[in-house]
Amino acid sequence: EGNACADYLAKLGANNLEAYSSMFAPPAGMNLLLLADASGTLFSR
Numbered sequence: 737e738g739n740a741c742a743d744y745l746a747k748l749g750a751n752n753l754e755a756y757s758s759m760f761a762p763p764a765g766m767n768l769l770l771l772a773d774a775s776g777t778l779f780s781r
Contacts, residue, residue, distance in 0.1 A: 740769045 744766050749757070762770060
């Protein structure tokens with residue numbers, strides 16, 4: 737089982753040119769990943 741949310745944020749950060757970025761809500765593309773995590777869906781790597 738991997739951590740899809742952490743992977744998503746790592747990729748998002750790698751493409752960000754700013755040294756520091758704060759978020760007050762999850763990025764739109766992460767909503768389905770959070771829903772899957774909350775429901776206990778397992779992903780294979």
